[in-house]
Amino acid sequence: MLLLIHKPSGITSHDAISAVKKYLRQPARDALTEQEKSAGIKPPKIKIGHAGTLDPLASGLMIAATDKDTKLLHSLTGSDKTYETTIDFSQRSDTRDLDYRKLLEPIDPSMYEDIPPLSQIEEILDTLIGTPSLPLTPFSAKKFEGKKLYEYAREGKPIFLTIPMTIYGYKVLDYQFPLLKLKLHVGSGTYIRSIGHWLGTQIGGDAILISLKRISIGDHSLDFFEQKTIHIAQWDDKKIEYVILGDII
Template sequence: MSAPHGILLVDKAPDRTSHDVVARVRWLLGTKKVGHAGTLDPMATGLLILGIGQGTRLLTHLVGLDKTYEATIRLGRATTTDDREGEELGEVVDASGLEDAAIAERLTSLCGDIEQVPSTVSAIKVDGRRAYARARAGEDVELAARPVRISRFELTARRTDGPYLDLDAVITCSSGTYVRALARDLGAALGVGGHLTALRRTSIGPFAAADGTPVPARGEGDDVELPLHGLGDSAARVLATLDVDEQGARDLADGRRISRGAEPLPAPAGLRTGPRTGSEEGELVAALGPDGVLCAVLRPRGEHWQPVLVVPADARS
């Protein structure tokens, strides 16, 4: 049986780590070559994008895509982790009477291009160790602010629970944004403290959680179908595309450049992404063979296309 290759969309269940899901997929598909395009916290649900086989090499072009979340923010108290899993900080502050206008004003300051200090328990490395590992060891962790982009922060519902005010929100943000930190900063701006109580990632770029497959935990079933999306189809959803003939596909397979003839079709409109999908020399392009299979990812170099990633013939899809 040949090794599988492709992109797998997973709808992650709550209370499971992303690494547990990756390990389970490795076992179910019988391959060690499984990677991810960004993890989710154990309490969070929703979309994980996994690369299988040669699909792992395509992940670098997916990790920078904008992400959309459905979140619930509880105002009235902060926690050590900026979410419900942390220890409570300070006293409860009555947030039940906060007016919509006051909340909307503070939301405005958290939208657009902002500088965000990541959560202390993030996976960012500080002197070679993860910030969360240092924090759990009792160390004081100070992380530098980093630029992020919040293109949508829309409140969809509000509920009171005693002194607490729970806000449901839809958030679209750049890769590297911590939604927990948005909950923390909104609570701080309102003077009442805040933390995240629920989070679901509904999309990453053009990929949706609604198209994801639940992956059963160990012992819950080994006969689950894990449908893989082809590399050609997946690449065409995030990159400009160039159709190549059979000779061009063979040349690319040998690592040779091909002449720049017809202009590629542009990447899908409205796609927001980080710097990994482009370069200072020009936009990266997915070369698709006669059957729509992914042959290579190309970079323009003068009068030629230079392959930066070549997909072996036996792994093309």
């Protein structure tokens, strides 16, 4: 069974998957008789996996699959993705977003010689179209010699890597300096935090992401939630919407 999940900000991708898994098992749990419950019989286990992890502060689309359909996830992981993000040119942090371990000294707007006009921002963004090499934040899940970068960073041994990323296009949704809202169409393995940070350095300062929402993965998008029956799972005080696309295999 293939599912689309709309993860809210403030929980991990694992939390979202766990919540949906619990709700998927609920009908079988409810079908157990009191005698079966007393005998310790439990509903059948459900195998569930997902393609593409979102950071805790990020929201948006996740694709999950259960049981035999989990075989499809590998092909979906490499799909292109579309995000909406808001970049703040007045802040900086070690993680390059608001989920920081250390908030660095704020950027004094006066350090910018002039407020960059939108035309300048767009000229810089135009240079990213293609496969630019951009620096990763040390607080990344990218692996290096068998360990995730954030594991090195938490040990006080940050690793700084620059990797090629793929950017197909962008659209400026709003610009009121120091905030820039963008829609970005990117390839798999592209880090939006890297784009935000790099853009800040190109205009003479720095930047962090203050919001990030994934709106599509390949041919699947949040628009599906307007066309399908929406189910609700709960994780603490967070409601997690999901839709069931059905069995594929």
